[in-house]
Amino acid sequence: LGGAVSALVGGGALSEGDLAPALDDMRRRLMDRNVAAEVADEICRSVGASLRDQKRASFTRVKTVVQAALKEAIMRILMPQKSTDLLRAVLAARDAGTVYSAVFVGINGVGKSTSLAKVAYYLKTSGVDVMLAACDTYRSGAVEQLRVHARCLGVPLFEMGYAKDPSAVAAAALRHAREQRHECVLIDTAGRMQNNKPLMTALGRLVADNAPDLCLFVGEALVGNDGIDQVAMFNEALASASAAGAANTRQIDGIILTKFDTVDLKVGAALSMCYHTGQPIVFVGTGQKYSHLRRLNASFVVKALFS
Amino acid sequence: MVLQELGGKLSAALRKLQSTTVVDEEVVKAIITEITRALLESDVNIKVVMELKKNVEAKINRSEDASGASKKRLIQQAVMEELVAMLDPKTPPYQMKKGASNVIMFVGLQGSGKTTTIAKFAHYYQRKGWRVAMVCADTFRAGAFDQLKQNATKLRVPFYGSYTEADPVRIAEEGVEQFRKDRFEVIIVDTSGRHKQEDALFEEMREIQAAVQPDNCVFVMDATQGQAVADQARAFHEAVPVGSVVITKLDGHAKGGGAMSAVAATKSPITFLGSGEHFDDLEPFVASSFVSKMLGFGDFGSLLRE
Ligand SMILES: Nc1nc2c(ncn2[C@@H]2O[C@H](COP(=O)(O)OP(=O)(O)OP(=O)(O)O)[C@@H](O)[C@H]2O)c(=O)[nH]1
Numbered sequence: 001l002g003g004a005v006s007a008l009v010g011g012g013a014l015s016e017g018d019l020a021p022a023l024d025d026m027r028r029r030l031m032d033r034n035v036a037a038e039v040a041d042e043i044c045r046s047v048g049a050s051l052r053d054q055k056r057a058s059f060t061r062v063k064t065v066v067q068a069a070l071k072e073a074i075m076r077i078l079m080p081q082k083s084t085d086l087l088r089a090v091l092a093a094r095d096a097g098t099v100y101s102a103v104f105v106g107i108n109g110v111g112k113s114t115s116l117a118k119v120a121y122y123l124k125t126s127g128v129d130v131m132l133a134a135c136d137t138y139r140s141g142a143v144e145q146l147r148v149h150a151r152c153l154g155v156p157l158f159e160m161g162y163a164k165d166p167s168a169v170a171a172a173a174l175r176h177a178r179e180q181r182h183e184c185v186l187i188d189t190a191g192r193m194q195n196n197k198p199l200m201t202a203l204g205r206l207v208a209d210n211a212p213d214l215c216l217f218v219g220e221a222l223v224g225n226d227g228i229d230q231v232a233m234f235n236e237a238l239a240s241a242s243a244a245g246a247a248n249t250r251q252i253d254g255i256i257l258t259k260f261d262t263v264d265l266k267v268g269a270a271l272s273m274c275y276h277t278g279q280p281i282v283f284v285g286t287g288q289k290y291s292h293l294r295r296l297n298a299s300f301v302v303k304a305l306f307s
Numbered sequence: 308m309v310l311q312e313l314g315g316k317l318s319a320a321l322r323k324l325q326s327t328t329v330v331d332e333e334v335v336k337a338i339i340t341e342i343t344r345a346l347l348e349s350d351v352n353i354k355v356v357m358e359l360k361k362n363v364e365a366k367i368n369r370s371e372d373a374s375g376a377s378k379k380r381l382i383q384q385a386v387m388e389e390l391v392a393m394l395d396p397k398t399p400p401y402q403m404k405k406g407a408s409n410v411i412m413f414v415g416l417q418g419s420g421k422t423t424t425i426a427k428f429a430h431y432y433q434r435k436g437w438r439v440a441m442v443c444a445d446t447f448r449a450g451a452f453d454q455l456k457q458n459a460t461k462l463r464v465p466f467y468g469s470y471t472e473a474d475p476v477r478i479a480e481e482g483v484e485q486f487r488k489d490r491f492e493v494i495i496v497d498t499s500g501r502h503k504q505e506d507a508l509f510e511e512m513r514e515i516q517a518a519v520q521p522d523n524c525v526f527v528m529d530a531t532q533g534q535a536v537a538d539q540a541r542a543f544h545e546a547v548p549v550g551s552v553v554i555t556k557l558d559g560h561a562k563g564g565g566a567m568s569a570v571a572a573t574k575s576p577i578t579f580l581g582s583g584e585h586f587d588d589l590e591p592f593v594a595s596s597f598v599s600k601m602l603g604f605g606d607f608g609s610l611l612r613e
């Protein structure tokens with residue numbers, strides 16, 4: 001974090017007392033923009049620590065210095081360390097002759113099934129032979145919901161109705177896809193609260209049993225402080241299911257942030273989730289149509305947080 | 308109990324006050340900071356929190372010379388009052404009329420839990436002996452009619468909807484008219500999820516409302532949501548006459564403060580809390596007893612009386 005400010009020379013050194021009001025103000029602003037309290041605190045604290053005793057250019061307001069450093073720190077958190085190119089991964093699997101699989105997980109009603117349909121649309125229009133797997137065997141209408149999407153998109157659906165073991169349905173779907181030589185399988189799962197032990201264990205098992213290439217956590221931009229609890233506990237469930245003998249524990253591989261069109265400037269959930277998982281936001285949902293799927297625009301988020 | 312974590316934090320802060328002998332400015336400041344913190348971590352709207360903080364501080368300052376004991380009581384009382392005020396809009400909830408047709412329209416953001424809550428709501432009144440029916444005026448979401456139909460079938464509640472009609476206003480009108488004619492007492496209308504940024508969706512909601520003239524509009528809110536939900540709540544309230552609020556998904560870890568502080572924007576009372584995916588996961592709600600329960604009424608009540 002020091003990099004941003006080391007260039008500022010002249011003026012007095014910044015003391016704790018100089019920084020405190022500006023940092024406080026920023027922390028409050030971040031929370032107002034829906035950044036989780038804990039995340040706003042930690043980011044402000046570390047930016048404050050990096051600025052302390054730094055020289056400031058004369059005539060530069062403390063607030064300006066603090067804001068610039070914060071923006072840079074946040075930008076870095078939002079920028080993915082690893083590739084978020086799903087299409088490339090799917091095509092690589094195709095070249096290797098394997099079926100690529102991705103599972104969509106998250107709490108109730110966040111937009112898992114809709115996002116799955118949007119991703120199917122994106123892959124299909126990119127020339128991938130994609131199949132949907134209806135592994136929400138619990139919620140009323142969940143299977144029919146996917147059936148409607150499959151029909152509208154013109155892609156095959158694998159389903160076994162309700163009240164089946166979702167992990168077994170996923171396994172059967174993957175077998176079916178290999179036989180039919182589909183290239184990519186998108187697995188829908190039932191929503192569940194992160195503190196619901198039996199349901200979380202079942203999800204962990206589904207992922208451990210079927211070892212999908214990608215595990216996408218779907219969270220909504222509307223979520224508050226609960227967002228960081230969600231990602232933490234979904235990670236935990238995946239990890240504890242994979243612990244037995246696995247070489248590396250399973251984690252969320254990426255995030256889909258939905259309902260981005262409903263929050264105006266209150267975009268803080270993007271920051272909270274990235275900060276807490278260290279995982280990239282692979283897609284952003286910006287509406288209810290199939291084409292409403294975007295890549296995260298990190299500088300837009302930063303701008304919204306500070307405007 | 309729902310919200311026990313927030314309640315726990317608040318009453319822990321207040322209890323700390325109880326165990327200190329000298330209540331000086333330092334102590335008061337620390338307690339208020341702790342309470343503010345707990346509220347913010349529970350997603351209570353930051354403006355509401357700042358307002359609450361200001362009000363509590365003002366109440367304390369006004370009695371500058373109060374002794375330690377009465378100062379403690381003052382802080383506790385002020386916090387409690389502010390929380391109750393936040394949750395209680397002082398407008399009475401809609402009263403269902405037995406023997407008449409009560410048309411209840413559910414509205415809310417996408418995925419907030421409308422369709423599920425409708426099933427629970429139907430079950431609640433059905434068990435009390437009312438004649439209940441449902442209308443599916445969500446023609447947008449894939450599988451919406453199947454979802455409502457499957458729930459209605461499990462509950463043995465008559466339902467109305469269509470796989471082919473694309474106009475939700477028409478379905479709502481026809482369905483409600485039929486069930487009115489058949490003298491159903493609780494006629495529940497499900498609508499699509501929507502958000503204020505899309506004018507056409509809000510216009511559609513107004514049209515449905517105008518067509519069926521519901522006796523009550525229920526706004527369904529999700530407890531996991533944060534700072535943006537209040538703006539949405541306000542917009543819903545401005546578009547249709549929201550008369551009561553249901554907060555869902557309180558069975559999660561969420562502390563519900565986002566939704567709780569958005570209630571004020573609807574000027575409507577919370578009538579039920581949703582706490583699970585099953586038909587009987589619905590609890591009636593009363594603000595004052597809720598707050599005291601949340602703060603652990605037993606010891607807190609006795610603290611107040613001390
Ligand atoms: N405005 C908006 N609405 C969205 C977006 N993504 C999903 N939705 C809506 O959110 C609602 C819930 O979406 P679903 O895909 O059914 O959510 P889910 O997570 O699969 O829900 P469950 O399976 O019941 O847990 C639907 O009304 C969707 O149209 C988005 O990016 N923007």
Ligand SMILES: Nc1nc2c(ncn2[C@@H]2O[C@H](COP(=O)(O)OP(=O)(O)OP(=O)(O)O)[C@@H](O)[C@H]2O)c(=O)[nH]1
Nearest residue numbers: 108109417418419420421422423500556581582583
């Ligand atoms: N755990 C839990 N899940 C709930 C609760 N209420 C609703 N849900 C779940 O939340 C998800 C969305 O619920 P729906 O009833 O489909 O929401 P909706 O508002 O009708 O959604 P749209 O019609 O797409 O706007 C489903 O998976 C429900 O089972 C609740 O109180 N607790």
Ligand SMILES: [Mg+2]
Nearest residue numbers: 112113136142
């Ligand atoms: Mg779903």
Ligand SMILES: [Mg+2]
Nearest residue numbers: 421422445451
């Ligand atoms: Mg619905």
